[in-house]
Amino acid sequence: xxxxxxxxxxxxxxxxxxxxxxxxxxxxxxxxxxxxxxxxxxxxxxxxxxxxxxxxxxxxxxxxxxxxxxxxxxxxxxxxxxxxxxxxxxxxxxxxxxxxxxxxxxxxxxxxxxxxxxxxxxxxxxxxxxxxxxxxxxxxxxxxxxxxxxxxxxxxxxxxxxxxxxxxxxxxxxxxxxxxxxxxxxxxxxxxxxxxxxxxxxxxxxxxxxxxxxxxxxxxxxxxxxxxxxxxxxxxxxxxxxxxxxxxxxxxxxxxxxxxxxxxxxxxxxxxxxxxxxxxxxxxxxxxxxxxxxxxxxxxxxxxxxxxxxxxxxxxxxxxxxxxxxxxx
Numbered sequence: 001x002x003x004x005x006x007x008x009x010x011x012x013x014x015x016x017x018x019x020x021x022x023x024x025x026x027x028x029x030x031x032x033x034x035x036x037x038x039x040x041x042x043x044x045x046x047x048x049x050x051x052x053x054x055x056x057x058x059x060x061x062x063x064x065x066x067x068x069x070x071x072x073x074x075x076x077x078x079x080x081x082x083x084x085x086x087x088x089x090x091x092x093x094x095x096x097x098x099x100x101x102x103x104x105x106x107x108x109x110x111x112x113x114x115x116x117x118x119x120x121x122x123x124x125x126x127x128x129x130x131x132x133x134x135x136x137x138x139x140x141x142x143x144x145x146x147x148x149x150x151x152x153x154x155x156x157x158x159x160x161x162x163x164x165x166x167x168x169x170x171x172x173x174x175x176x177x178x179x180x181x182x183x184x185x186x187x188x189x190x191x192x193x194x195x196x197x198x199x200x201x202x203x204x205x206x207x208x209x210x211x212x213x214x215x216x217x218x219x220x221x222x223x224x225x226x227x228x229x230x231x232x233x234x235x236x237x238x239x240x241x242x243x244x245x246x247x248x249x250x251x252x253x254x255x256x257x258x259x260x261x262x263x264x265x266x267x268x269x270x271x272x273x274x275x276x277x278x279x280x281x282x283x284x285x286x287x288x289x290x291x292x293x294x295x296x297x298x299x300x301x302x303x304x305x306x307x308x309x310x311x312x313x314x315x316x317x318x319x320x321x322x323x324x325x326x327x328x329x
Contacts, residue, residue, distance in 0.1 A: 028327050030308050032282055033057075034079045034087075035293045039286035041106075042293060042310065043067070043078035043087050046327060054078050054089055056106065057325055059291075059312065064327045067108050077180070080106075081126040082287065088124040088133055101135060103162060114164030121158070123180035127208070128187045134159045134170075134208070136178055157181055157190060159208065170211035179233055183208065184241045191244060191265075193232045200229035203246075205265065219263050219270045221250055233258070234283035234294075245273070245292060245315070247283045260292065260313060273318045280311070290315050296322075
């Protein structure tokens, strides 16, 4: 019974966050962040009214400048190329059923959109050599329970050329749910979170070359009972290609605080990097592994989201500080 209650509570929190992000009124709301390779800029999805757009945010000043001039649809899940010169993101036209991966220079020039295809491509990331894009895509939108809201399911991972040609399906699993992919610095591995109805969530690595499953493992959070396994999200490789950061929440108590942790491939040992985040999501790390960023959401006494802020994490010192964002006209 406790497990069912905790699972239901986590769904409620996630749905509240989604309502705040995708149906907010009034002031602009930050929905997603990605940090540049040198750690000086963020590509942030900022929703203003009924539309979300990508802004470049200075880490030093917090000033946000619109990246593209698109007048239609939502811009989602941006990520930087390894040289910091391009950004890949998802564009969802207002009148369309399927999203499109797009690529643009960081000065807003040379916007290219992939041809429309079946499925819902999401969270595109560049390979380290800048020649390909790894992304996830869902094959079904719906729900497995009458108390759950419809959402994308049937996920798999894919890789394609920058123009959207030569699409190769890396996995053939139709996962219930998966995290955004993280590609290792040598371009050989994809690190993700997925889940199994019998064992819960776990980390998995796949070969970029042929999609072969190379490893699967689950960490044990320090000082936690961890009977049901942690809620895992956002694994991101560090520069050595062995260590990685990720976010997780303990399910052993009625407290859902998503903290940043450090671990290593194949290891169950982890180091806690933050404390008392509350609801947090969207971890992203600079190429040198020294600076990370994520979103933290605060709720009022009625459980309604009231504020979402970007937090910058100095990885060596484990110090997290909020970034005040001002949207330029």
